[in-house]
Every structure is written in structure tokens, then in C-alpha cells.
Amino acid sequence: MLRQRRLVPELMDDPELDVDRHHAALAGLRRINYFSRSVSVLWSAICAERTRLNNRPLRILDVACGGGDTVFSIARRAKQSGVELTIDGCDISEQALRYAHQNPANVNPRQHKFIQADVIADDVPEGYDIVMSSLFLHHLTEQDAVILLKNMASKCEHCVLVDDLRRTLSGYMLAWAGCRLLSRSKIVHFDGPQSVRAAFTPSEVLRLTEQACMRPIELKRHWPQRFLLRWGKT
Secondary structure, three states: OOOOOOOOOOHHHOOOOOHHHHHHHHHHHHHHHHHHOHHHHHHHHHHHHHHHOOOOOEEEEEEOOOOOHHHHHHHHHHHHHOOOEEEEEEEOOHHHHHHHHHOOOOOOOOOOOEEEOOOOOOOOOOOEEEEEEEOOHHHOOHHHHHHHHHHHHHHEEEEEEEEEEEOOHHHHHHHHHHHHHHOOOHHHHHHHHHHHHHOEOHHHHHHHHHHOOOOOOEEEEEOOOEEEEEEEOO
16 A cells, blocks of 8 residues: 555645635644654754854745744744744745734744745745755655755755655554544544655655755654655755
């Protein structure tokens, strides 16, 4: 079942999706991402980049930011740690960006910019030290994934961080059980396991980065059945 990618449209990607159902799904995903602790992995990577840049203030862009949960979580950790940074988000979905502005986690609406952008057909907004994405790569065809990586690499001023799922049986089982345990949304129940079936294996990710001319890279596995990719310009 998981030997080959199975890329089919996810329900949350439907632009005609009812607003209330969309918001309920985003709330469910927020709970799931909280327990996955992926933000902790991203935060550790950001702190390492800050050290490489002599602790100067960082400018970060979260590509395909959805409802902005990762943006707000990183901003909160920075404030708690006394780390000076600016983090903004971009997404193709106008509905998701509206939710980001209304997100209860957004304690300072003027602190973040949310930009509507098609990062495949157009380009990635520029002017950021770190360009990162979380749980977006598996939504794409191989061709579009290569375009995304190229666009992120060309627009970042320092490095690219990509955090995503690995296509494994353990990951599929965790997604199936976790989505039902942590959310009542039927959209999440379908999209969670489907995301794993659409995810890349580490060897497939390496092939994508080769096509995107991003070498060398660092690829680290982490809980729960995910990976963090890092590529730096220097």
C-alpha cells in the first residue's frame, strides 16, 4: 500500500470547502501538530541558524502557512527565550489567511505579515534569512516539489528548512489513530492518513534536492515519522 506515493486531492485543499468545516479542520490540525512537537524541532533548527549568523535578528518566512499556527508558535518561543526575530507567513488560500488573522493564537496581529502567494506558479516572497515550510511538500507532485525547493533556495538569504512526513507504515497507523483521537473533523480523518500515503521517503527527497540543485543537504528523521531537511547558501 505504501510502496508508491498515492497523491490525490485532500479535502482541505478544496477552495469551495465550507468555512466552518475548514476552520474546524484547522483547529484539529493544531492539536495534532501540538502533540507531534514538530515546532520544537523547527525551533531548535532556527536557534542553530541564529548561532551561525552570530545571534543577529532573523527574518523568517513560513511557506504554505495555513492558519498560521507554526508562525505563532515560533514567535511565542522567541519571546519566551528573548530571541529577536520576525516571522511572517504566505499561503495560496485566502480562506486560510483570513483564519490566520482571526486565529486566537495571534496575540499581536500587527507583528506578522500574511501574504497571499502561489509559490509554485509565481515565486516565493523575498527578503528572509530563513525560508521554511512544514507539512506542505507531500501535497505536491514531484515536478512541483522540485519547483518549490528551487524557489525557496533562490529567495532565501541564508537557508531553507523543510519539515514533512515520511511515508512509512508506522506513520500511516499513527496518523489514522491520532487524527481520530485528537479531532472530530471528518476532513482531518481523511486528510491525515492520506497525507502519509502522499509523502516522500528520504531517498525520494534526496532525489528531489538533486533535481533542485540543492547539495549538500542535511536530512534528519524525528518523531513522529517525520524528517527535517536543511540546505544552506553558505
